[in-house]
Amino acid sequence: MSFREQFEIPAKYKMWSMILMAVGLVSILIGYFLYGAGDEHQNARFWGVLLYNSVYFLLVVNAAMFFICATTLAMGGWQLSFRRVSEAISVAVIPIGIISFVILIALVLGHQHHIYHWLTPGDDKLILGKKAFLNPTFFIVWTVLTIAGWILLGARMRKISAELDERGPLTKEEGKRYVYKTTVWGSLYLVWFALTVASTVPWLWFMSIDAHWYSTMYSWYTFASSFVAGIALMTLFVIYLKNHGYLELVNQEHLHDLGKFMFAFSIFWTYLWFSQFMLIWYANIPEETVYFKHRVQGPYRGIFFLNLIINFLAPLLILMRRSSKRNYTLLVFMSVLILFGHWIDFYQMVIGSISKDHVELNLFDFGVAAGFIGLIMWSAGNALTKRSLVVKNHPFLKESIIHHT
């Protein structure tokens, strides 16, 4: 068997990643002059856009490593034919993590109390009651630990996988030891992931914008958003590489499973979205409905229902058929739609709380998003060239080759 194992970045790919990153930088600069230097509310919009974009793309690329660890723990074999792609995407956690970290720290140290109201609690009893969790020291320490944990544990997982390339085919005993080792490190990552993405981090970074309000569904909801968008991103990369003659081992069966993941987690996202919405709607207690009031009945009404149509109805109706999960064009379309839909979701989660009275969604938002997309392309593209695209010596590789849904 001989495969095209080594990815070479096409000139067009490199050019586009550079252009997008330049667009992002220019947008941030223009945004700074338009909003950042303005009054407090304009300033809050500037930082809010940076906040939701950086955290959204950070969680999306981080979901690639979550996918690797979860499938490793489940003793999955089918994903090995494109495992190096997920690994390469998760490399982008390093630059985007650093950018998000800088933004988050700047928010806290810059006393952005229009975003993080809890920075200046005054004599607000509700916020004082949450002081043990919502205070600058804890915020900074936990943010450092969170992002460092993702970067270090992710790097460790990639290193374990890279070691396979240096060795020849594994014996049965070596294979067992390898699976044990990668399972242990994968579960450590998952524990850290559960303590951060699936619980504390969305509370700390996003939910604390509405410091008075709380929802136990919030973190799961954020996690579901980022995971389904992460699967969509992986699908895009897999199809791109496949169309350029790489990844011979990937076929429709693997894409079918990626499509199933997109379908299933879109429904899971809706389940959480609805669980959060219905209980608050039913109980109708003012301190809870404050979150939904301007979203459902106020200026964000359009975006609120657009969110539901793109992220629930479209995947439900389009991805339901078996043939659409095996169709490259439709999968690309759905991946782009889902990435956009959850970006809009993050937009309304953050900006909807910062500026409650009027909706502003303009080229600044899209420009910053383009910058992060360029950064993901650049760093994942570079990471793809570093290693063979096939995890040749993995004990479960055969399972992926003969995979049949």
Add this chain to the structure above:
Amino acid sequence: MAIKKFVVGSFDDEAVLFPAVKKVRKAGYKIHDVYTPFPIHGLDQVMGLRDTSLHTAGFIYGITGTATALSFMGWVFTRDWPLNIGGKPNFPLPAFIPITFELTVLFSAVGMVLTFCYLCQLAPFVKKHHFHERATDDLFVMVLECTSRTNEEDAKAFLASVGAKEINVQVAEADWWLGRYDKDEKLFENKAEKSLA
């Protein structure tokens, strides 16, 4: 009821079965069915079976469940017996969603199980002819249906040439029927004379 004549070949290895199915189809024989002790990936494609339409049926049942739930609850709470519950509107859609979801799942699940049983010709008290008892244990049984142009001896020889271990000819009811095996066994012999003469 349709009594037909079958040539039955039993294989003891799925690696032999796969090419055998391909050759038999290429030679133009009509495969009635292949009975295996466990599901075999890709056998349906080799046999040239079309994709099942069970999922389409499931979708229709699901839609029926959704429509039933919404229209019934809507009728009860807006026409038949409107109640003011916590100041909510008479048609409170979010409150109806869980019940709608459950009825959708119930309808599609029950409907699909029944459809599946029908497609597999399974039902209580219903009988199907067994071509080989060991098809549920360790043999892969390929059954060819004899048409008016099939030469039994040629078919038997062909099955032997593609690797069948045991070959015989059976005259049996092709569909499912209600009743007892012994009673029907007798029926076959009488009817077979007429229908296959």
